[in-house]
Amino acid sequence: xxxxGTTRTASLPSHAHPRPESPERGASQGILRRxxxxxxxxxxxxxxxxxxxxxxxxxxxxxxxxxxxxxxxPSVGGVLVFGDRGTGxxxxxxxxxxxxxxxxxxxxxxxxxxxxxxAGECPHCSGRAEGRRSHLAPVPVVDLPLGATExxxxxxxxxxxxxxxxxxxxxxxxxxxxxxxxxxxxxxxLLDDHLVDLLLxxxxxxxxxxxxEGLSIRHPAKFVLVGSGNPEEGELRPQLLDRFGLAVEVTxxxxxxxxxxVVRRRDAYERDPAGFCAAYAKADRALQKRLTAARxxxxxxxxxxxxxxxxxxLCLALGTDGLRGxxxxxxxxxxxxxxxGADTVGIDHLRQVAPxxxxxxxxxxxxxxxxxxxxxxxxxxxxxxx
Numbered sequence: 499x500x501x502x503g504t505t506r507t508a509s510l511p512s513h514a515h516p517r518p519e520s521p522e523r524g525a526s527q528g529i530l531r532r533x534x535x536x537x538x539x540x541x542x543x544x545x546x547x548x549x550x551x552x553x554x555x556x557x558x559x560x561x562x563x564x565x566x567x568x569x570x571x572p573s574v575g576g577v578l579v580f581g582d583r584g585t586g587x588x589x590x591x592x593x594x595x596x597x598x599x600x601x602x603x604x605x606x607x608x609x610x611x612x613x614x615x616x617a618g619e620c621p622h623c624s625g626r627a628e629g630r631r632s633h634l635a636p637v638p639v640v641d642l643p644l645g646a647t648e649x650x651x652x653x654x655x656x657x658x659x660x661x662x663x664x665x666x667x668x669x670x671x672x673x674x675x676x677x678x679x680x681x682x683x684x685x686x687x688l689l690d691d692h693l694v695d696l697l698l699x700x701x702x703x704x705x706x707x708x709x710x711e712g713l714s715i716r717h718p719a720k721f722v723l724v725g726s727g728n729p730e731e732g733e734l735r736p737q738l739l740d741r742f743g744l745a746v747e748v749t750x751x752x753x754x755x756x757x758x759x760v761v762r763r764r765d766a767y768e769r770d771p772a773g774f775c776a777a778y779a780k781a782d783r784a785l786q787k788r789l790t791a792a793r794x795x796x797x798x799x800x801x802x803x804x805x806x807x808x809x810x811x812l813c814l815a816l817g818t819d820g821l822r823g824x825x826x827x828x829x830x831x832x833x834x835x836x837x838x839g840a841d842t843v844g845i846d847h848l849r850q851v852a853p854x855x856x857x858x859x860x861x862x863x864x865x866x867x868x869x870x871x872x873x874x875x876x877x878x879x880x881x882x883x884x
Contacts, residue, residue, distance in 0.1 A: 548771045552593035553781035555586055556760045557751055563834070564744045564854050565594045566785075568722050570792045571833035575743025575826060576701075576723035578686070578734070578858065585748045586760075587726040591682055595639035597782055599790050601678060603635040608670045609677045609718050610635060619705050619716045621668075638679030640672050640721075644688055651693060652708050653715070668715045673706045676721040686725030687734045694738050697723070701741050743826045744851075745858035747871060792836040799832050801843050808845055808882055812852060815877045818859045827855045845882055852878050 555562060564577045579587045603610040607622045613632040616623035623630065642651065653671035672681070683689060689697075700706050706719040723741065727734070739745075751757050767774040806828060813823040831847040840847070857870040 548775055549592045549596045550589045550764075550767055551775055551778035551782050552590065552597045553785055554763055554767070554774070554778045555590055555593065556763060557756055558586055558590065558748055560854060561587070561590055561746045561748050563850075564746045565590060565724075566789065566837060567830055567833045567851070568724070568744065569594060569598060569789055570837050571796055571829055572720075572722045574829050574833060575741065576725070578739070578742040578745045579724075579726040579748060580729050580745065581748030582750045583728055585750055587748060588684055591680075591724055591726065592639065595637065595680065597786055597789070598637040599786055600634040601637055602632045603678075605631045605633050609674050610638065610679070611718070612678065619718050621715065621717060638675055638677070640676040640679065640681050642672055642681055642683045642689075642693075644683075644685055644690075646672065646693070648692065648696065652696065652706055653717075654708070654710065655713060666712060668708065668713055670717070671706075673700055673719040673721070674717055677718050679721055680724050681721045683723070683725045685727050685731065686738075687727040687729070687732045689738075691735075694735055698737055698741060739858055740822070742858065744830065744854040746854055747857070788837065791839070792833070795839070796833065796836040799836055799840075799843060801828055801832060805831070805843050805845060805848065809848055812848070812877060812881045813856070815881050816856060816860055816874065818856060819861070823856055823859050827852065830855045849878055849882055852882075 552562070561579055564579075568574050568577050579591070581587065601610070602613055604613050604616065604623055607616075607620065609620050609622065611620050611623045613630050616630070649671065651672050653669055653674060656667040656669035659667045700719050701721075701723055704718065704720040706715075706717055708715040725734075725742065751760065763774075806824075809824050809827045809831070813827065816823075827848065828843075830851040832843050834847050834851055835843045838847075853871055853874045856874050860870045860873060
């Protein structure tokens with residue numbers, strides 16, 4: 499837990515587990531609690547904070563679709579949401595966290611390992627094939643603050659245990675808490691360079707290695723990287739930009755009915771968060787069921803050769819570097835097809851996801867003044883048809 503800015507650890511009973519990282523700004527922090535008189539189960543997950551419902555977000559269809567695709571298939575590589583202030587970027591990301599179905603995790607494991615497939619690098623679960631007890635835990639969505647120190651991010655020596663007990667122990671950081679979940683960075687374009695370098699290494703390997711103060715620790719750190727920011731405040735380093743599978747541009751609504759609807763819903767939520775969430779609970783449950791069904795359907799979907807060839811021709815026409823564009827386009831289109839309940843991945847799925855998957859992979863063309871989104875749209879029309 500964090501007290502006055504200082505990180506401390508506390509022992510937990512066998513039936514409890516840490517709460518997910520709480521957002522530092524944005525949604526209300528009210529907690530839904532179990533009514534009195536209900537029998538307490540042997541293993542009970544903490545109730546999530548009341549966040550703005552994902553299904554209540556007005557407009558921003560591309561952003562919502564990209565986040566759902568990343569939730570269906572984390573191998574897509576994360577989502578970057580760039581756009582104006584106050585367009586619902588943080589609200590959508592935190593709303594998605596409340597929408598995700600719970601996952602099975604090993605009790606007591608600080609890295610929330612899957613009991614069926616514990617990570618080989620996990621110092622807690624390795625060599626413990628027998629006697630692993632599991633519980634249902636919320637999918638972690640961890641905020642990485644801009645001012646976070648490297649020790650807070652990667653983990654460090656547990657000073658409390660070192661001083662009080664004389665033991666040399668590792669205190670996991672934010673990357674450990676984000677394993678099997680989402681790591682959210684608001685204003686990602688303002689992140690310090692040394693943290694960017696660290697994230698690039700961990701995002702590529704899925705393993706966090708800590709060598710300091712006599713400690714040598716390797717632990718799993720596989721997460722979906724989600725970033726948001728305002729392009730007016732600075733550009734993102736190309737190395738980190740390339741690590742995001744999807745890039746979404748959001749803009750302020752320009753039509754009057756949409757603006758009124760956004761303001762009305764936000765005002766209703768702030769006046770009565772519990773009542774507002776209850777009104778959209780059915781719609782959120784429907785989205786959750788659709789997400790669960792899409793995950794189950796994903797392994798059975800094949801990419802037809804004709805669709806794969808169309809994806810390659812599109813990337814050739816745009817001149818994208820490497821083959822990451824084709825891979826991301828294939829995974830994204832397949833996840834969208836699973837989410838829509840399709841039997842196969844078609845050309846129309848490519849059309850829908852091409853801007854998100856390719857707009858941030860284009861080389862600068864000094865002879866073409868049109869933006870990357872317009873260039874992708876033009877190439878989609880020429881290669882895939884209207």
